[in-house]
Amino acid sequence: MEERIKQARKALGWSQADLARRMFVTQPSVADWESGRKAPHTKNLARLSVMLGVSMEWLSTGRGEMHPSITPGTRESATDDWILPEERRLLSSYSRLKPQQRTALLGFLETLE
Numbered sequence: 001m002e003e004r005i006k007q008a009r010k011a012l013g014w015s016q017a018d019l020a021r022r023m024f025v026t027q028p029s030v031a032d033w034e035s036g037r038k039a040p041h042t043k044n045l046a047r048l049s050v051m052l053g054v055s056m057e058w059l060s061t062g063r064g065e066m067h068p069s070i071t072p073g074t075r076e077s078a079t080d081d082w083i084l085p086e087e088r089r090l091l092s093s094y095s096r097l098k099p100q101q102r103t104a105l106l107g108f109l110e111t112l113e
Helices: 002-013 016-023 027-035 044-054 056-061 087-096 099-111
Strands: none
Touching: 002 016, 002 027, 002 044, 002 056, 016 044, 016 087, 016 099, 044 056, 044 087
């Protein structure tokens, strides 16, 4: 798994620090995952697959396709292992916001419902 995390991170042009910031973990945690010293917790593994844009199965086991192929507007997995590109962009942008900005954004989005 460690090589797959590193491969997907590098494919996005991200440093370990970039990934750590998006994942709300420390850079040494990412280094531990990529060296195999520690495995990411299950919740972090799911978030990693979303942040890196790769399938959960590929990331965790090496089986299946690295990048999920889905038709926009549909889900091919009942377990939400896949995420649409615009959802990934939204999550990535949200993860970079400060807490007050997140609260404001969520308040705005709730007015659109």
